[in-house]
Amino acid sequence: MTPDRIRSWRRGALSLIAVATLYQIAARxxxxxxxxxxxxxxxxxxxxxSIRDGSMLxxxxxxxxxxVTGFGLAVAAGLPLGVLMGRFRGVENFVLPLSSxxxxxxxxxxxxxxxxxxxxxxxxxxxxxxxxxxFPMLLNTWTGVRSVNPIWLRAAGAMGxxxxxxxxxxxxxxxxxFIIAGLRQSFLRAWIAVxxxxxxxxxxxxxxxxxxxxKEFLNxxxxxxxxxxxxxxxxxxxxxxxxxxxxxxxxRWGMARAAKG
Amino acid sequence: MHDVxxxxxxxxxxxxxxxxxxxGQNAFPFIVVGAAWEAVAHLDLFPAQFFPPLExxxxxxxxxxxxxxxxxxxLDTLVRLVAGFAIAGVIGVIVGIxxxxxxxxxDILLPLISIGAPIPGLAYAPLFLLWFGxxxxxxxxxxxxxxxxxxxxxxxTGVKAVKDIWLRSAQAMGADDAKVFRxxxxxxxxxxxxxxxxxxxAQAWRILVxxxxxxxxxxxxxxxxxxxQEFLNxxxxxxxxxxxxAIGLALEKLVFRQLEAFTVVRWGMMT
Numbered sequence: 263m264t265p266d267r268i269r270s271w272r273r274g275a276l277s278l279i280a281v282a283t284l285y286q287i288a289a290r291x292x293x294x295x296x297x298x299x300x301x302x303x304x305x306x307x308x309x310x311x312s313i314r315d316g317s318m319l320x321x322x323x324x325x326x327x328x329x330v331t332g333f334g335l336a337v338a339a340g341l342p343l344g345v346l347m348g349r350f351r352g353v354e355n356f357v358l359p360l361s362s363x364x365x366x367x368x369x370x371x372x373x374x375x376x377x378x379x380x381x382x383x384x385x386x387x388x389x390x391x392x393x394x395x396x397f398p399m400l401l402n403t404w405t406g407v408r409s410v411n412p413i414w415l416r417a418a419g420a421m422g423x424x425x426x427x428x429x430x431x432x433x434x435x436x437x438x439x440f441i442i443a444g445l446r447q448s449f450l451r452a453w454i455a456v457x458x459x460x461x462x463x464x465x466x467x468x469x470x471x472x473x474x475x476x477k478e479f480l481n482x483x484x485x486x487x488x489x490x491x492x493x494x495x496x497x498x499x500x501x502x503x504x505x506x507x508x509x510x511x512x513x514r515w516g517m518a519r520a521a522k523g
Numbered sequence: 524m525h526d527v528x529x530x531x532x533x534x535x536x537x538x539x540x541x542x543x544x545x546x547g548q549n550a551f552p553f554i555v556v557g558a559a560w561e562a563v564a565h566l567d568l569f570p571a572q573f574f575p576p577l578e579x580x581x582x583x584x585x586x587x588x589x590x591x592x593x594x595x596x597x598l599d600t601l602v603r604l605v606a607g608f609a610i611a612g613v614i615g616v617i618v619g620i621x622x623x624x625x626x627x628x629x630d631i632l633l634p635l636i637s638i639g640a641p642i643p644g645l646a647y648a649p650l651f652l653l654w655f656g657x658x659x660x661x662x663x664x665x666x667x668x669x670x671x672x673x674x675x676x677x678x679x680t681g682v683k684a685v686k687d688i689w690l691r692s693a694q695a696m697g698a699d700d701a702k703v704f705r706x707x708x709x710x711x712x713x714x715x716x717x718x719x720x721x722x723x724x725a726q727a728w729r730i731l732v733x734x735x736x737x738x739x740x741x742x743x744x745x746x747x748x749x750x751x752q753e754f755l756n757x758x759x760x761x762x763x764x765x766x767x768x769a770i771g772l773a774l775e776k777l778v779f780r781q782l783e784a785f786t787v788v789r790w791g792m793m794t
Contacts, residue, residue, distance in 0.1 A: 273630035281635060298653055359549045360556065366771025367764060370645075370733035371745070374752040375760050378573055454643035458733045461645065462749075470646065474737075477649035485650050489642055496641030 300483040309487035322491055324467035328384060329456040332391025333449055340396050340448070341441070344403025348437070354404070361397060369394035369455045373462045387459040387468070394455035395448040402444025406437030446504045453496055575758040584762040592747075597766055599742040600731065603659065607666025608727045612720060615671040619678020619719070623712070629679070636675060644669030644730050648737050657739040665734050670727035674719040681715025682708060721779045728771055 282302060288294060289301040300308075312318035347354040369390050376386040410433050418432045434441075460470025469488050476484040557577060563569070564576035571579070587593035622629045648665055655661040685708050693707045735745025744763050751759040 270626075270630045273627065274634040277631040278634050278638075355548055356552045356555075360552045363553070363768060363772070366728075366775055367768045368729040368732045368771070370729070370736070371748060371764055371767050373733075373736070374748050375757065375764070377752060378755060378757055378760075454645065454729075457643045458645040461648070462733070462736055473646055473649050477653060480653065482650070482653060485653075489646055489650070492646050493638065493642040496643070500641055 297480045298482055300486070304483045305486045305490075308483040309490055312484070312487060318487070318491060321467055321469050321472050321488070322495065325456055325460065325469045326495070328387045328460070328468065329391055329449075329452050332388040332456070333395050333452040335388070335392045336395035336399055336448055336452070337445065339392075340399030340444075341403055344400045344444075345407050345433075345437075347400070347404040348407025349433075357400075361400060365397040365401075369451070370458045370462065373459055377463050382463055382465050386463040387456060390459040390463075391452045391455050395452040398447040398451055399444045402440045402447065403437065406440025406444070407433060409440065410436035442504075442508055445507070446500075449499060449504070453499070457492065572755050573757050575761070580758045580761045580765070583756075583758040584765065587759070587762060593762070593766065596742050596744050596747045596763070597770070599740070600735065600744045601770070603662050603666065603735075603740075603743065604727060604731050607663045607731065608670055608724055610663070610667035611670040611674055611723055611727065614667070615674030615719070615723065616678050616716060618671075619675040619716075620682050620708075620712070622675070622679040623682025624708075632675075636672065640672045640676070644726070645733055645737075648734055652738060659738075659740060662731070662734045662738045662740060662743075665738075666727045666731050669730045670723035673722035673726055674716075677715045677719025677722065678712065681712030681719070684715060685711035717779065717782060721775075724774055724778070728774060732767060 285299075286302055289296070289299045309318070343353075343357060347357050372393060373386065373390060376389055380386050380389070414432050414436060415428065418428050423431065456468075457470035457473075460468035461474040464471030464474065469492050472488045473485050476482070476488070561576055564571070564574050568574075575583075584593070618628075618632065622632055644665065647668065648661075651661045651665045651668075655664055689707050689711060690703060693703050698706065732745040732748075735743035736749040740746055744767055748760045748763045748767075751757075751763070
């Protein structure tokens with residue numbers, strides 16, 4: 263580690279400690295009600311207890327189930343449709359105007375409508391996640407397929423590739439930087455949507471529901487503990503899961519530059 | 524937040540497509556979906572209260588607009604959006620540029636931002652409601668807080684992306700710090716800054732609608748939709764969603780496309 267990096271680390275750590283100390287002083291000062299601003303020790307204790315008795319894990323599992331199902335459905339629908347849009351003008355002409363009209367509607371605006379249609383519970387949450395994740399997936403796949411260099415297609419065709427080989431060997435790898443960016447952005451949207459949907463339509467389980475429910479009882483420590491868990495899950499999926507997918511695919515195929523360019 | 528496409532480009536028109544034909548082409552899918560909706564609504568598969576036909580939604584829309592209810596909700600939502608986004612824009616751009624220019628600021632602020640960013644903004648909503656009380660203050664503060672992250676991130680990246688050689692050549696030609704900032708750094712970082720503002724506004728818009736449902740504000744489109752649920756007024760909800768869609772589309776197409784055309788495209792920084 264160069265001295266420069268050590269200095270960055272030291273400053274970063276100092277700033278985190280400073281913020282934590284300030285919070286702790288504010289919490290301890292008695293100026294704010296302890297119910298609204300619990301000291302960090304209490305939050306850590308709550309987090310630890312809720313993990314040990316399994317309730318936090320149950321909430322996290324419920325949220326992950328919803329987000330993964332909704333995201334999976336969105337990928338299953340958005341990816342093929344995006345490819346079709348990129349390959350066939352007719353599909354593009356039909357889907358594009360609809361998507362442009364639906365995409366600017368925040369997914370959470372549909373929550374009350376979906377509650378009326380499907381009742382409270384998992385269906386609403388999963389559908390909201392699906393709605394949120396669908397458009398980035400669709401849009402990025404479509405752009406990716408369209409941006410495949412026509413010279414590659416013609417070269418592969420000239421070398422005798424049939425439709426199938428063309429698709430799997432040229433179009434999919436060529437579009438992959440966009441597809442992976444789409445997956446990443448879709449998941450980010452899905453993650454935001456699931457928390458919001460659980461707050462508005464949750465029932466008994468889920469991290470979003472816990473936070474919202476804790477507000478009723480002024481359990482600020484529970485809220486902050488759930489925020490920590492939400493942040494950790496978000497961080498892990500963003501950095502570790504999508505980071506490693508990116509390394510395993512587009513960097514290995516040497517496509518990263520194409521994505522930037 | 525890089526190399527990600529976040530809006531649909533207008534469909535590339537066929538070579539001989541006139542404007543009329545293109546309009547027809549764009550309208551066609553809506554006609555198909557509308558007809559399907561009408562068919563389902565009139566077949567009485569679902570109670571009309573839950574699945575109102577389009578003419579009912581349109582009538583509700585006209586009625587609410589005429590009585591001034593819908594404009595009032597819309598206006599309140601827009602005021603919150605502008606207030607929250609303005610705060611986020613001012614703080615976000617300043618902090619982002621500061622982080623890009625000063626190593627010290629970057630070291631100090633980056634950990635805080637990396638910790639805050641992966642948490643969906645809405646997760647903070649109940650906390651803010653407790654701290655600031657239900658109502659406008661919480662809604663605006665939350666919108667500002669949430670939309671600040673993409674702005675800071677992009678401004679920071681943009682300032683760092685300004686080529687060193689531009690800075691050095693400007694200095695060699697005798698530009699002082701203020702001039703370098705005004706004539707090199709700002710224009711160089713502007714495409715990123717605008718991207719950040721655009722992403723921030725989109726973020727603000729998505730959060731605001733949800734926050735209005737949670738924050739118990741007396742007026743606002745989110746509240747309109749959420750409140751209509753109590754009375755099973757699906758037509759009111761869908762009319763509200765139509766307004767939300769229109770505003771979202773306008774924010775995307777009108778505000779930032781124009782701004783980009785006036786600045787970075789004209790300066791040849793972006794095509």
